[in-house]
Amino acid sequence: MLGQAFVNGLMGSMVIILLASGLSLIFGIMHIINFAHGEFFMLGGVGVWLLFSERLIPRIGGSDIWRYGVAIILSMIAVALLGVIVERYIYRRSRGDVSASIITSFGIILILQASALAGLGIRDKVVSSPFTGMINFAGTSLPQERMAVIIVGAVLIGLLHLFIQRTKLGKTIRAVAQDADAASLLGVNTGLILSLTMGIGCALAAAGGALIAPVFVVNPYMGVEPIMKAFAVIILGGMGSLPGAIIGGFIIGLTESFVATYIGAHVALIVVFSIVIILLLVRPTGIFGHAP
Amino acid sequence: MKKFIIPLVTVGVVVGVMLVGCFGAPAPEVAPPVKEEVVKMALIQPMSGAAAPWGIGCGRGVILGLLMINDQGGFKVGDTTYTWDYKVYDGKYIPSETLSCANKAVYDYKADFITVLGGAPSIAVIPLMKENNMLFVMHGSGGLGVTNPDNPHVFRSGAEAYIDFPGIYSYFKENEGVETIASLNPDDETGHAGFDGEKRAADALGLEFTNEFFERGMKDFAPILTKVMATNPDMICTGLSSPSSAALLVKQSGELGYEGIVSCSWGPNPEEVLEVGGEYAEGDYIVMSAPVIVDDYTPEQMNAYNRYCEEWSADEWDPITLTYWQLGVGITQAIEETQSFDTDVLAKHLRGMRYETPLGEAYYGGSKIFGYKSSLVMPRFFYKIRGGEYIFMGSYQSPSEVLD
DSSP: OHHHHHHHHHHHHHHHHHHHHHHHHHHHHHOOOOTTHHHHHHHHHHHHIIIIITOSSOOOSSOSHHHHHHHHHHHHHHHHHHHHHHHHHTGGGGTTOHHHHHHHHHHHHHHHHHHHHHHHOSSOBOOOOSOOSEEEETTEEEEHHHHHHHHHHHHHHHHHHHHHHHSHHHHHHHHHHHOHHHHHHTTOOHHHHHHHHHHHHHHHHHHHHHHHTTTSOBOTTTTHHHHHHHHHHHHHHOTTOHHHHHHHHHHHHHHHHHHHHHTOHHHHHHHHHHHHHHHHHHOTTOSSOOOO | OHHHHHHHHHHHHHHHHHHHHHHSSOOOOOOOOOEEEEEEEEEEEOOSSTTHHHHHHHHHHHHHHHHHHHHTTOEEETTEEEEEEEEEEEOTTOHHHHHHHHHHHHHTSOOSEEEEBSHHHHHHHHHHHHHTTOOEEEBSOOHHHHSSTTOTTEEEOSOOHHHHHHHHHHHHHHHHOOOEEEEEEESSHHHHHHHHHHHHHHHHHTOEEEEEEEOTTOOOOHHHHHHHHTTOOSEEEOTTOOHHHHHHHHHHHHHTTOOSEEEEOSSOOHHHHHHHHGGGGTTOEEEESSOOOGGGOOHHHHHHHHHHHHHSOGGGOOTHHHHHHHHHHHHHHHHHHHTOOOHHHHHHHHHHOEEEETTEEEEEEOHHHHSSSOEEEOOEEEEEEETTEEEEEEEEOOOHHHHO
């Protein structure tokens, strides 16, 4: 049961980390909390359903895995572009005004959910996974579709880390995060960086939704529960900290799994949020956060 | 003289015609004016949020019944013909939101009847119904919190765990040799009522029973299924989970290697169970409050199905529509038979009334459990999944001696 609880928690952790990383990136650069982040997650799932399950990408050859991969990438690109548009024409206008940015993000939530409900209809949509079967070892079962979420999620997080740390563009993003005015004086197009950051953050959210779509179901409200946990993660890990999002994601995902397995699901979230509160009492800025 | 002849003749003809008109042939009969009025039903359903598929499906069932009554010209009380008007409010399955909608329904829309989906939302609305002396026919569970002797004008139209699980568990004990059951229920009023009803039924039948609660809207059941499967039950029952949760439970229990029966006992969506469950649904059950195979429908069931397709679409057909179809029909029959809209009169009549539905005869029972006859009793339909299809295994109704 111990091994099964650990394996169950890994997938949940990876999804939260993908969401929280994007959220953290957006907050770190733009200093806004994108409450609509869960809806970009949902759009990633919708994109995969449209492109893969509804066969907008034709099937060539015997394997569906490449089609699924292309569907994920295209969904990420499409949602990233939407994120760029939202940042450029909506969030940027309310930058610096906390109340306005909160209200606009709630408005975006309602618009995206209602649009998805109108487009998808009332029934949940099912995405058949190209990964079938299970891996069994030492009494632990791991469905292949869940393993795909863990592996692909880890790869994406790794790529994000490399991008931020090792590329020129990543360094530029970090410079803008440290001091946008100074970066601007040095010739950095901060507007472009903001849009790019929003696009990357939304792409990560979309990846989470696209990967989880075959495991669960796709519906307009599928982003509501994960985003709640993602917020807990970025608070726990430290606002704007990517390592914090990763560590926080594992803490919350694994804790929830173990508590649900050994005590009960109805207390899992109570325990998780209690841990967050206790940790914040000890370290108010989060594990990797810094005082303003 | 000659110049007066023509005017005199003209006047004479006119007077003559008038006299004939007044005292000649009898006047034709004029039909008395037809009195037509509208009766208003407010439906408060979850139209958004996690419970939306359930809310929209059930709501359409109620509306379908009202539409079919209107199609037949409505119903008569005295000289007045009544037709139904309805308005749908989005209660979001949240008690406070539902109460807000109910206030609008009562004071703005001036509803004559209100129906609410869900146990917890219904409990929030009951005081308002009492204050306005309104007959309240809800659909959903909620157990004794909803229907009890303090609420004599409250009725439950639709499935109820206390009423239905004796029959459901009897079927599995007799036909599948089930001795141990693990159930999973959402952690709210409906889920707790489900747990109470299931436990009561299991205890009465001598079955070993355990239960786990989960947050409604949860999608990843692997952790609690891991816990449940460690006890190796003969059957996992999805309790009063929503249709999408039930389908995910089928899939995820199979992924974790569970080899017993999974029974989606409470209003699952059969197509969703097959689609989501896939190969893991083989050998599992769906227990429906209405038959699911359209090709096997009776003429009455097909009438309702065709009318649904006219109003919405065949793609969106949900068999539980037939379960909730009868809510408005039952109220209409009670009004027609009593020729009254009085709440006390209607409530008393509903308790003794039996009426025909497309699913067979329905009646309000459950006095042994709720203190008065308040919960609709109808048959349940059992389907086993084999080869990617659901095979009808039989219908079962909880024995009346258990209920009344």
